[in-house]
Amino acid sequence: MSEPATAQSVLIQGADAILTGLPGAAARHAGPDLRMEDGRIAALGALDPLPGEHVVDARGCVIYPAWVNTHHHLFQSLLKGEPQGLNATLTPWLAATPYRFRSGFDEHHFRLAARIGLVELALSGCATVADHNYLYHPGMPFDTSAILFEEAERLGLRMVLCRGGATITRQLEADLPQALRPETLDSYLADIERLAARYHDAAPDAMRRVVVAPTTPPFSMRPGELRECAALARRLGLRLHSHLSETVGYQDSVFAQHATSPVRFCESVDWVGEDVWFAHLVKLDAEEIALLGATRTGIAHCPQSNGRLGSGIAPLQALEAAGVPVSIGVDGAASNEAADMISETHAAWLMQRAKGGEAAVARCRGGQGEAGADAASVDDVVRWATAGGAAVLGLPRIGTLATGQAADIAVYDLSRNPRHFGLHDVGIAPVASGGQAHLRRLYVGGQERVRDGAIPGLDMAELGAQARAAVQALKTAAGVA
Ligand SMILES: [Zn+2]
Numbered sequence: 001m002s003e004p005a006t007a008q009s010v011l012i013q014g015a016d017a018i019l020t021g022l023p024g025a026a027a028r029h030a031g032p033d034l035r036m037e038d039g040r041i042a043a044l045g046a047l048d049p050l051p052g053e054h055v056v057d058a059r060g061c062v063i064y065p066a067w068v069n070t071h072h073h074l075f076q077s078l079l080k081g082e083p084q085g086l087n088a089t090l091t092p093w094l095a096a097t098p099y100r101f102r103s104g105f106d107e108h109h110f111r112l113a114a115r116i117g118l119v120e121l122a123l124s125g126c127a128t129v130a131d132h133n134y135l136y137h138p139g140m141p142f143d144t145s146a147i148l149f150e151e152a153e154r155l156g157l158r159m160v161l162c163r164g165g166a167t168i169t170r171q172l173e174a175d176l177p178q179a180l181r182p183e184t185l186d187s188y189l190a191d192i193e194r195l196a197a198r199y200h201d202a203a204p205d206a207m208r209r210v211v212v213a214p215t216t217p218p219f220s221m222r223p224g225e226l227r228e229c230a231a232l233a234r235r236l237g238l239r240l241h242s243h244l245s246e247t248v249g250y251q252d253s254v255f256a257q258h259a260t261s262p263v264r265f266c267e268s269v270d271w272v273g274e275d276v277w278f279a280h281l282v283k284l285d286a287e288e289i290a291l292l293g294a295t296r297t298g299i300a301h302c303p304q305s306n307g308r309l310g311s312g313i314a315p316l317q318a319l320e321a322a323g324v325p326v327s328i329g330v331d332g333a334a335s336n337e338a339a340d341m342i343s344e345t346h347a348a349w350l351m352q353r354a355k356g357g358e359a360a361v362a363r364c365r366g367g368q369g370e371a372g373a374d375a376a377s378v379d380d381v382v383r384w385a386t387a388g389g390a391a392v393l394g395l396p397r398i399g400t401l402a403t404g405q406a407a408d409i410a411v412y413d414l415s416r417n418p419r420h421f422g423l424h425d426v427g428i429a430p431v432a433s434g435g436q437a438h439l440r441r442l443y444v445g446g447q448e449r450v451r452d453g454a455i456p457g458l459d460m461a462e463l464g465a466q467a468r469a470a471v472q473a474l475k476t477a478a479g480v481a
Contacts, residue, residue, distance in 0.1 A: 008036070008037055008038045008039065008446060009035065009036070009037045009042070009050060009053045009054070010035070010036045010037075010053070010054045010055075010056060010443075010446070011033060011034075011035050011047060011049050011050070011053050011054070011055045011056070012033065012034045012035075012036070012056045012058045012063065012409070012411060012441070013032070013033045013047070013049070013055055013056065013057060013058055013059075014032050014033065014057060014058050014059040014061075015031050015032045015033070015034070015058040015059075015061050015062060015063045015411070016032070016059070016060065016061060016062055016414070016426045016427075017031070017062040017063070017425075017426050017427035018030075018031040018032070018034065018044065018062070018063045018401060018427075019062065019063070019064050019065070019379070019382050019401075019427055020065065020400055020401040020402065021064075021065040021382060021383055021386035021387040021390075021399055021400040021401060022383070022387065022400055022401075022402070023383060023387075027379040027382070027383065028379075028427060029044050029045075029401065030045070031044065031045070031046075031063070032046065032058075033045060033046060033047040033058075034047075034063060034401065034409070035047055035053075036407040036409070036443065036446045037446075038446065039406060039407055039445040039446035039447070040404060040405065040406060040407055040446065041401060041402065041403055041404065041405050041406075041407050041409075042403065043403060044401065044402070044403065056411070056440075056441060058411055058440070060413060060414055060415035061411050061412060061413050061414065061415075061440055062411075062412050062414060062426055062427055062429060062430065063401070063409060063410070063411050063412075064125060064382060064386070064401075064409075064410045064412065064430060065382075065386040065387070065398075065399055065400055065401050065408060065409065065410070066125055066126060066127030066128070066386075066398075066408035066409055066410045066442060066443070066444065067121075067124065067125055067126040067127065067128075067328075067341035067345075067385050067386060067389070067410070068126070068127070068128040068327065068385065068386055068388075068389025068390050068393065068395075068398065068399050069121060069126050069128065069129050069130065069328070069329055069330055069341055069344075069385075069389065070130045070277065070279075070300040070327040070328065070329045070389045070392055070393060071130060071132055071241075071279040071300035071302055071329025071330070071331055072117065072121075072129055072130065072131045072132065072329060072330055072331065072332060072339070073098070073131065073132055073133065073134070073331070073332030073333075073334070074113055074114040074117040074118065074129075074131045074133070074148065074151075074332075075102070075105060075109075075110055075113045075114065075133065075135055075144075075332075076097075076098060076113070076117075076332030076333045076334035076335075077113040077114070077116040077117035077120070077332075077333045077339070078105075078109060078112065078113040078116070078467060078470050078471055078474060079097050079098060079101055079332075079333065079334035079474075080333050080334065080337045081337055082096065082097040082101070082334065084096040084097065084100075085097035085334070085335075088309070089247065089249070089309055089310050089311070090246055090247045090249065090250070090309050090311060091247075091249055093309055093334075093335060097334045097335075098332070098334050100478055101474050101477075101478050102135060103477070104473070104474045104477030104478055105135060105474070106142070107141070107142035107147070108470075109470050109473070109474065110135065110142070110144055110147055111147050111150075111151060112463075112466055112467065112470055113470075114131075114147060114148055114151040115151050115154075115155075115463065116463065116467055117129075117333060117339060118151055118152060118155050118157060119155065119455060119458065119460075119463065120339055120340050121157070121330070121339070121340060121341060122155055122157060122442060122449060122450055122455060123340070123436075123439060123442075123450060123453065123455070124340035124341045124342045124343075124436070124439070125341060125342070125410030125412065125430070125437075125439050125442055125450075126157070126340070126341045127157055127158055127398070127408040127410075127442065127443075127444040127449075128157065128158040128160065128389065128390075128393070128395065128398060128399075128408070129152065129157060129158070129159055129160065130160035130162055130211070130241070130300075130329070130389075130393060131148055131159065131160070131161060131162060132162040132164055132213055132215075132241065132242075132243075132279070133145070133148060133161060133162065133163065133164055134164030134165060134166070134215040135164075136163075136164065136165045136183060136191070137181050137182070137183065138181055138183060138184075138187065145161055145163065145191075145195055145199070148161055149161065149199055149208055152207075152208075153207075155449060155455065156444050156445075156447055156449045157444060157449070158205075158206070158207050158208075158209075158395075158398070158408075158444065159207070159208055159209070160208075160209040160210075160211060160393055161195065161199065161208075161209070161210050161211065162211040162213035162241045162242075163191065163192060163195060163210060163211065163212060163213055164213050164214065164215040164242075165182075165183050165188050165191075165214055165215060165220070166182045166183070166214060166215050166216075166219075166220035166221065167182050167183060167184060167185050167188065167220070167221050167222070167225055168182060168219065168220060168221060168222070169181075169182050170216075170219050170220075185221070185225045185228065188214075188229075189228065189229070189232055192210070192212055192229075192232060192233075192236070192238070193232075193236070195210045196210050196236045196238060200236070200237075200238065202237055203397075204395060204396045204397040204398075205395060205397035205398050205406040205445065206395065207445075209238075209239075209393065209394075209395075210238055211233075211238055211239045211240065211241045212229050212230075212232065212233040212238050212239070212240050212241075213240065213241040213242050214226065214229060214242060215242065215243065216242060216243045216244075217242050217244065217265070217266060217269065217271055218253070218254045218257060218258060218262060218265050219253070219257075220242075223258075223265075223268065223269050226269040226270075226271060227269050227270050230269065230270040230271055231270070233275070234275070239275045239276065239277070239393070239394055240271060240273075240275060240276040240277075241276070241277055241278070241279075241300075242271075242278060242279070243278065243279050243280055244262050244263070244266065244278035244279070244280060244281060245262045245263065245278070245280060245281050245282060245283050245284055245288070246279075246280040246282055246283070246306070246309075246311050247282065247283060247309075247311045247312070248283055250262065250283065251283050261285060261287070261288055262288070263284065263287075263288035263291050263292060264287075264288070264291070266278075266297075267291060267295075272291065272292070272295040272297045273295050273296065273297060274295070274296040274297075274298075274325075275394070276295075276297045276298065277297065277298030277299060277300055277325070277327065277392040277393075278297065278298070278299060278300070279299075279300040279302055279329055279331065280299075280300075280301075280302060280306065280311070280314065281299045281301075281314050281319065282306055282311050282312040282313065282314045283311075283312060284315065284319075289315065289318050289319060289322050289324075290322055292319065292322065292324050293319065293321075293322025293323035293324050294322075294323065296323060296324070296325060297324065298324060298325040298326070298327060298391070298392035299314065299316075299319055299324055299325070299326055299327065299392075300327050300328070300329035300392065301314050301316055301326060301327065301328050301329070301348060301384070302328075302329045302330065302331040302336070302344075303328075303344065303347040303348045303351045303352075304330065304331070304336040304338060304339075304343060304344055304347045305330075305331035305332070305335040305336045307347065307351065308335050308336055308337075309335050313351050313352070313354070313355040315355070316348075316352055316376065316384075317352065317356070317374075317375055317376070325388060325391045325392050326384045326388045327384055327385065327388040327389040327391070327392045327393075328341070328344055328345060328348055328381070328384050328385040328388070328389065329344075330343075330344045340436070341385060342430055342431070342434065342435070342436055342437060343434065343436075344385070345381045345382070345385050345430075345431045346431055346432070346433075346434035348376070348381050348384070348385070349376055349377075349378055349381045349431055349432065352375045352376035352381075353372050353373075353375045353376060354372070355372070355375060356371045356372025356373070356374070356375035357370075357371060357372035357375075358372075359371055359372075360372065378427075378428040378431045378432050379428075381431055382431060386399045386400065387399040387400045406445050406446075407443050407445060407446035408443065408444050408445065409441070409442070409443045410430075410439060410441075410442050411439070411440045411441040411442075412429070412430045412437040412438065412439060412440065413437070413438040413439075413440040414426055414429050414437065414438075416438050417435070417437075417438065419433050419435055420433060420437070438453050439453050440452060440453075
């Protein structure tokens with residue numbers, strides 16, 4: 001006779017496919033059922049309901065690990081499609097959009113932007129968000145760090161705060177009338193200590209983490225200051241994160257300022273290692289790829305933002321072959337009007353394959369012929385955006401579906417949209433078909449956070465109305481007609 005179900009026991013039953021986030025043959029579990037107990041995955045396989053157990057009918061559905069988004073700027077969720085920056089490359093876009101508008105963010109706008117971005121992510125099946133927040137300056141009248149943790153907690157999501165900031169004003173900021181003053185190193189480090197003491201949880205499935213993340217290492221701080229940041233992070237057991245090597249202009253600036261490559265510069269200030277991950281890494285030479293791999297420094301790949309800004313496509317295949325842990329981030333919505341993990345993984349899959357094809361040279365021109373077939377599979381992309389994210393964030397109890405792991409689970413219903421009809425392998429549908437697969441359930445630590453494509457208690461029409469009013473207020477503050 002079966003044991004009776006515990007109060008927290010849920011059986012998700014009858015799924016058409018289960019993707020685990022694990023590599024190789026373990027990427028798919030035969031299923032078709034998954035049991036959660038007390039916030040963890042208790043069993044996978046062909047399971048019968050326990051007496052009194054809550055059962056979720058998952059026929060017509062596929063189950064994924066909830067996504068882990070490893071690079072974002074949530075405040076940008078009110079800066080989508082800004083015309084002056086829409087067709088610009090990185091540096092003019094930074095000046096036109098995030099830097100031009102950021103001084104208009106008061107506490108209400110910041111909180112609203114964070115909520116919009118987190119809601120969008122949750123509805124795509126994302127449970128964990130690493131936000132690279134750089135809205136800090138001396139005398140700021142509200143605490144952006146606290147707001148990010150509060151908004152994530154409201155939605156029941158895991159928040160990794162990557163505490164940005166700078167001690168140097170970049171030229172593109174200095175020319176702006178609303179340029180914000182930089183911090184001192186002492187005040188930056190003191191705030192890291194405050195945040196770590198208040199929020200950081202070292203648990204392998206923590207709900208809250210703090211990361212040391214000056215906004216852009218070669219330009220935000222002096223080399224000695226970056227070394228002090230790295231030393232403090234390692235003393236406190238925090239990770240390091242930032243932007244690196246996004247464009248050729250970035251490479252040129254680092255060479256002009258520091259007479260070396262961006263990755264070599266980071267190595268010189270102790271900013272490489274298993275506890276470091278960088279967003280972008282689009283433009284790299286072979287030596288940099290080898291150094292990143294040898295030190296197990298990770299990447300947050302942001303294909304939609306890199307595409308939107310005309311930056312290029314990161315060489316994920318070469319990076320992974322070298323030993324670099326690969327993860328996926330949506331980046332801020334000011335350079336990605338689809339800042340959800342379904343759109344991002346769909347783009348990652350297509351763009352990596354296109355990159356392979358771009359490198360192909362015809363045999364009649366002295367090349368090797370067709371290429372790109374082995375560039376990236378959907379299972380690779382799922383692994384990068386789940387287990388890969390958990391690895392770079394140092395959260396080993398999330399990101400994979402296996403017994404004992406935290407029950408961070410997305411259940412996609414493929415029975416409602418003709419886009420998903422006719423598939424020979426339904427397991428690939430959420431990534432390969434793109435769009436927005438209907439999210440029947442999102443669980444974070446076994447807690448139900450999304451039901452039938454909606455967040456319980458959230459008034460979406462009201463959120464949209466608040467967003468429209470906020471965009472108008474931000475335009476007025478920036479002097480936009
Ligand atoms: Zn970014």
